[in-house]
Amino acid sequence: MRFPTDEGRQRYDALVRAAPRTVVGLDFDGTLAPIVDDPAQAHIHPDAAGVLLELAREVAAIAVITGRPARQALDLGGLEEVGDELAAEGKELFVFGQYGNERWSSQHRRIAAPRPPRGLATFERDLPRALRSADAADAYVEDKGLAVAVHTRRLADPDGAFHRLLPPLQALAQRHGLVLEPGRAVIEVRSPGSHKGMVVDRLAAVTDAEGFLFAGDDLGDVEAFEAVEALRQEGLATLRVCSASSEESALIALSDVVVRGPDGVLELLRELARDARALR
Incomplete structure (x- = not known):
């Protein structure tokens, strides 16, 4: 160490x-x-x-x-x-x-x-459009029940897709009263608090x-x-x-x-x- x-x-x-x-x-x-x-x-x-x-x-x-x-x-x-x-x-x-x-x-x-946060279901409904707008339609979407995680690791350009996705997913999360949590090749959206x-x-x-x-x-x-x-x-x-x-x-x-x-x-x-x- x-x-x-x-x-x-x-x-x-x-x-x-x-x-x-x-x-x-x-x-x-x-x-x-x-x-x-x-x-x-x-x-x-x-x-x-x-x-x-x-x-x-x-x-x-x-x-x-x-x-x-x-x-x-x-x-x-x-x-x-x-x-x-x-x-x-x-x-x-x-x-x-x-x-x-x-x-x-x-x-x-x-x-x-x-219970799952309010706004999560409508966020998931709007998510595919946001993925397509960032040229990341094939990103792996993980439904966690209380959150949604978008993984870019499997894409051809994981880092590029990650950075393209941050702005539209941030805006979409805010629109639905949710917060965004970036990680290692993953962007998670969940309830605040x-x-x-x-x-x-x-x-x-x-x-x-x-x-x-x-x-x-x-x-x-x-x-x-x-x-x-x-x-x-x-x-x-x-x-x-x-x-x-x-x-x-x-x-x-x-x-x-x-x-x-x-x-x-x-x-x-x-x-x-x-x-x-x-x-x-």
Whole structure:
């Protein structure tokens, strides 16, 4: 792992000391699971379950906080089984889907979710015209129930299509009272009022956390990084981890630690578990 500043190393050391009262929040795609062309095939890293179990013995709680529907994350990550193993250790796993609009935990075992936002159905009705206007009619459209994601990764010119689509989809989202969230070769449109930063705040409050680590990889994680920084200013031990790639660099300047993709994230979590265990 790479610390952009000496302060990053100091923050890591402080988090190790606070580990028993620390919450670890993790994005899914690009952080726990490699980015792939087909989102339905984005299975969690094969080592993730074992690493999360090892880490859970040293921290207060672990949460997966993702833009995916919670059910997708549970299935692609085998997270219900991971939750069972954590429960046997007296720990709880949280899964927050669709930027916190959906909630699941290994204790309650069901997904709590609101109704789809007003305006989403009419947005989907108008979407094909917007795709054609941006010469991206073949973009893959994923209906998430509470949101719609337009993926450009499979197109001949993914980056060009992404940038052509941003203005018309932004205008269309605003027309229907929705918000736009850009990511890595994906543009998501959803209801306003919930983001990953709000989940970070909620988790810190309900767990009475003294430390918080969040790891993410793209623009959808910026609010979570900002919330973690606000917790640091309140006196918590914190660490912001960027799962870096050649596609997205927006989080690097905000990060305390930079690692390379899911492999790097899991190696950092292993090291955190080892260092925390050594202090027990």
